[in-house]
Amino acid sequence: MTAPPQPTLPGEAPPGFRAGFACFVGRPNVGKSTLMNALVGTKVAITSSKPQTTRRAIRGIVHRPDAQLVIVDTPGLHRPRTLLGERLDSLVLSTLTEVDVIGFCVPADEPIGKGDRFIAEKLAAVKKTPVLAIVTKTDLASREQVAAQLLAVSQLAEFAEIVPVSAQRGEQLDVLTGLLVDRLPEGPPLYAGGELTDEPEQVLVAELIREAVLEGVRDELPHSIAVVVEEMAPREGRDDLLDVYAHMFVERPSQKAIVIGHRGERLKEVGTRARKQIEALLGTRIYLDLRIKVAKDWQRDPKQLRRLGFYD
Numbered sequence: 675m676t677a678p679p680q681p682t683l684p685g686e687a688p689p690g691f692r693a694g695f696a697c698f699v700g701r702p703n704v705g706k707s708t709l710m711n712a713l714v715g716t717k718v719a720i721t722s723s724k725p726q727t728t729r730r731a732i733r734g735i736v737h738r739p740d741a742q743l744v745i746v747d748t749p750g751l752h753r754p755r756t757l758l759g760e761r762l763d764s765l766v767l768s769t770l771t772e773v774d775v776i777g778f779c780v781p782a783d784e785p786i787g788k789g790d791r792f793i794a795e796k797l798a799a800v801k802k803t804p805v806l807a808i809v810t811k812t813d814l815a816s817r818e819q820v821a822a823q824l825l826a827v828s829q830l831a832e833f834a835e836i837v838p839v840s841a842q843r844g845e846q847l848d849v850l851t852g853l854l855v856d857r858l859p860e861g862p863p864l865y866a867g868g869e870l871t872d873e874p875e876q877v878l879v880a881e882l883i884r885e886a887v888l889e890g891v892r893d894e895l896p897h898s899i900a901v902v903v904e905e906m907a908p909r910e911g912r913d914d915l916l917d918v919y920a921h922m923f924v925e926r927p928s929q930k931a932i933v934i935g936h937r938g939e940r941l942k943e944v945g946t947r948a949r950k951q952i953e954a955l956l957g958t959r960i961y962l963d964l965r966i967k968v969a970k971d972w973q974r975d976p977k978q979l980r981r982l983g984f985y986d
């Protein structure tokens with residue numbers, strides 16, 4: 675058994691301590707969120723089997739006795755198709771210049787394609803930040819396939835390191851953390867020990883609700899749903915119950931009908947699933963008031979995007 679890491683306070687640092695930021699990029703579905711969760715050791719970013727479910731830069735923090743690694747999980751870098759897509763890309767590019775090290779993820783079980791090359795080109799333009807190539811999902815490939823993929827990645831561009839990992843099996847995660855930490859500047863911790871994420875709780879709660887909604891209707895409306903938590907407050911006179919008021923936005927009335935389902939059954943299931951997840955996250959009982967609103971074509975409307983938290 676290893677001893678739990680000693681709590682560290684921001685500003686206090688043993689000699690040689692390193693602290694800084696890392697982010698993972700890669701085309702959708704390559705396992706970035708899963709990897710970050712595995713490194714941090716708790717679920718802070720949503721994952722799903724459908725691409726492009728991560729829309730925000732969610733940070734997880736890895737605390738080690740000698741270092742603190744703050745991970746910014748970015749959305750998949752892809753060619754913009756809608757305004758939302760464009761905004762995601764500018765978010766990704768500004769993130770890339772602000773971090774100390776970038777992890778470029780390529781899955782072990784799929785050939786390198788146009789999407790990977792597109793991102794590799796973008797990364798080559800971000801000259802001042804070192805880039806580690808990470809070959810993900812090695813549990814899905816044979817040793818020979820992994821070896822061939824490592825070689826193929828090395829021919830794609832110049833990388834500071836190339837490391838194979840399996841988030842699912844927890845393989846090579848310490849090696850990866852070590853390589854990322856090596857690229858951080860020396861300096862005191864940025865966050866107090868024990869913190870896993872600096873995302874406001876309301877954002878995490880909104881992500882859990884969106885994940886619960888997608889469970890039911892992923893094929894019909896994969897990218898048309900946004901969730902905003904308007905308010906979270908303890909019920910008057912009760913210290914064991916939290917009221918959560920949330921709005922779910924869809925783009926068209928027909929989508930509203932899909933989400934509600936026959937006699938409201940689907941919405942009820944979503945509410946129950948989301949409530950359980952939120953209760954697990956917050957460690958308290960909650961009452962979830964979830965309303966559905968139609969925000970016409972919100973993905974293309976700058977005003978709506980701002981309202982939903984996607985800023986220029």
Ligand SMILES: Nc1nc2c(ncn2[C@@H]2O[C@H](COP(=O)(O)OP(=O)(O)OP(=O)(O)O)[C@@H](O)[C@H]2O)c(=O)[nH]1
Binds near residue numbers: 704709723750839840
């Ligand atoms: N077998 C296996 N599956 C994995 C591994 N890592 C991720 N996956 C699966 O791959 C799928 C995509 O993983 P995500 O972590 O959501 O991928 P992402 O790159 O964050 O995707 P976007 O949010 O769309 O950019 C999910 O079904 C994961 O369960 C792994 O190490 N092994």
